Amino acid sequence: MSVYEKIGGAAAVDAAVDIFYRKVLADERINEFFDTVDMETQHAKQKAFLTMAFGGPNEYTGKDMREAHKHMNLNEEHFNAVAENLVGTLKELEVPQEYIDEIVTIALSVKDDVLNV
Amino acid sequence: MAKLFFDGKAVPIGPSESILDALLRDGYNVPYGCKSGACQSCMLQAQSGELPANCQPGLSDSLKQLGYFLSCSCYPKADATLQVHSSPDSVQKVPAVVKEKTFIGKNTLRLRLRAAINYQPGQYLTVWKDAKLARSYSIASVASLQPELEFHIKHIPQGEFSNWVATALQTGDTLYLQGPMGTCFYTSGKPEQPLVLAGIGTGLAPLYGILREALEQQHSGEVFLYVGAKSSENFYYVEKLKQLESSYSNVQVKFICQHTTADHSGDYYVPGDIYEIIKQRHPDMKQHKIFLCGAESFVRKLKKQCFLAGANMNEILVDTFLAFKS
Numbered sequence: 001m002s003v004y005e006k007i008g009g010a011a012a013v014d015a016a017v018d019i020f021y022r023k024v025l026a027d028e029r030i031n032e033f034f035d036t037v038d039m040e041t042q043h044a045k046q047k048a049f050l051t052m053a054f055g056g057p058n059e060y061t062g063k064d065m066r067e068a069h070k071h072m073n074l075n076e077e078h079f080n081a082v083a084e085n086l087v088g089t090l091k092e093l094e095v096p097q098e099y100i101d102e103i104v105t106i107a108l109s110v111k112d113d114v115l116n117v
Numbered sequence: 118m119a120k121l122f123f124d125g126k127a128v129p130i131g132p133s134e135s136i137l138d139a140l141l142r143d144g145y146n147v148p149y150g151c152k153s154g155a156c157q158s159c160m161l162q163a164q165s166g167e168l169p170a171n172c173q174p175g176l177s178d179s180l181k182q183l184g185y186f187l188s189c190s191c192y193p194k195a196d197a198t199l200q201v202h203s204s205p206d207s208v209q210k211v212p213a214v215v216k217e218k219t220f221i222g223k224n225t226l227r228l229r230l231r232a233a234i235n236y237q238p239g240q241y242l243t244v245w246k247d248a249k250l251a252r253s254y255s256i257a258s259v260a261s262l263q264p265e266l267e268f269h270i271k272h273i274p275q276g277e278f279s280n281w282v283a284t285a286l287q288t289g290d291t292l293y294l295q296g297p298m299g300t301c302f303y304t305s306g307k308p309e310q311p312l313v314l315a316g317i318g319t320g321l322a323p324l325y326g327i328l329r330e331a332l333e334q335q336h337s338g339e340v341f342l343y344v345g346a347k348s349s350e351n352f353y354y355v356e357k358l359k360q361l362e363s364s365y366s367n368v369q370v371k372f373i374c375q376h377t378t379a380d381h382s383g384d385y386y387v388p389g390d391i392y393e394i395i396k397q398r399h400p401d402m403k404q405h406k407i408f409l410c411g412a413e414s415f416v417r418k419l420k421k422q423c424f425l426a427g428a429n430m431n432e433i434l435v436d437t438f439l440a441f442k443s
Contacts, residue, residue, distance in 0.1 A: 010154040014175045018430050026425060039420060043430055051155045058151060
């Protein structure tokens with residue numbers, strides 16, 4: 001069973017997305033990347049991201065990840081800020097630590113692609 | 118076997134097959150992403166038929182009421198007949214007869230039309246003058262309270278459509294309507310939820326419809342209406358709203374005038390910044406349902422503010438007025 005299924009699948013993503021999006025919008029280190037014109041589209045992107053990070057069904061490839069983040073000039077600090085907000089969201093939802101660890105591992109697996117290194 | 122129709126054409130569907138899979142198998146080019154009810158890219162709208170449980174995860178109450186569902190998660194019941202459309206907005210034009218045209222404010226026209234259209238107050242319709250000229254306006258009326266559709270139109274002297282309405286349109290003339298569209302309307306089911314309605318200018322039109330619909334449906338939670346204007350001469354329906362406020366103990370209306378420095382004690386409106394006033398009065402919006410109507414910059418800024426104040430994304434409904442670009 002994937003961690004996505006263990007924490008409740010699509011319902012877990014629904015529970016997490018508002019909390020996560022609110023956190024990144026309020027985070028001065030990274031909110032410029034998330035504060036876009038269309039909140040609905042951005043919200044949908046966060047859902048897709050969380051689905052991926054939770055190990056759920058997604059069709060991202062490493063190439064997609066590189067393309068999507070290429071022009072953003074992201075650095076380690078940006079990546080860590082997103083990861084912190086992700087962990088903070090999961091803690092707020094009282095997700096058990098072992099599952100949080102699994103999710104962090106998934107997030108770390110795309111780090112090089114996101115940072116284009 | 119369930120019967121499925123897509124844009125009017127029958128599509129065979131297996132007993133344990135989702136609507137998305139049936140459509141893809143039959144050669145339709147339906148957008149989709151995660152196929153697990155998360156990304157919402159496969160959303161379709163049912164025009165008729167009973168939807169099974171669990172096919173609307175994460176959708177707002179208004180989308181649910183309009184029959185939207187996620188086709189990847191929709192496994193119709195064996196005895197169901199479902200009519201599903203690829204383009205959810207109805208495209209047919211319906212004739213409408215002008216019943217009344219009145220100035221209700223310095224620059225605001227009220228247009229009342231008679232037409233055979235089912236709608237929710239707060240949705241919008243596209244109003245066609247002829248085959249070429251059209252604008253969209255939000256619906257201020259409640260069908261159970263008055264037979265005519267009501268629109269509030271800001272008169273822009275150099276505006277092609279609104280100036281035609283103001284100067285040439287006559288009672289008895291026929292216009293054509295398309296729609297309704299939009300998801301910014303009241304849904305029953307949470308009568309105790311606090312509601313915050315905020316709009317600038319003729320953003321009051323959909324809010325007025327939503328407010329009266331909520332009261333018709335006996336909404337018992339508190340309802341806060343904030344009407345903003347750049348100048349006090351742009352306010353309208355002041356008496357009507359004051360009357361609602363005194364008839365219903367759960368309704369509070371505030372008129373906020375943005376550009377004013379004079380002393381306004383004793384006036385019906387307060388000077389100030391609508392964003393600040395809402396922020397101070399509603400620091401925590403976790404439980405609230407929020408309706409925001411008006412210009413794009415206003416809606417965008419206040420939506421973000423309400424979301425950061427804890428409002429659930431699905432509980433913030435907006436009607437954005439887009440300026441016509443030629």
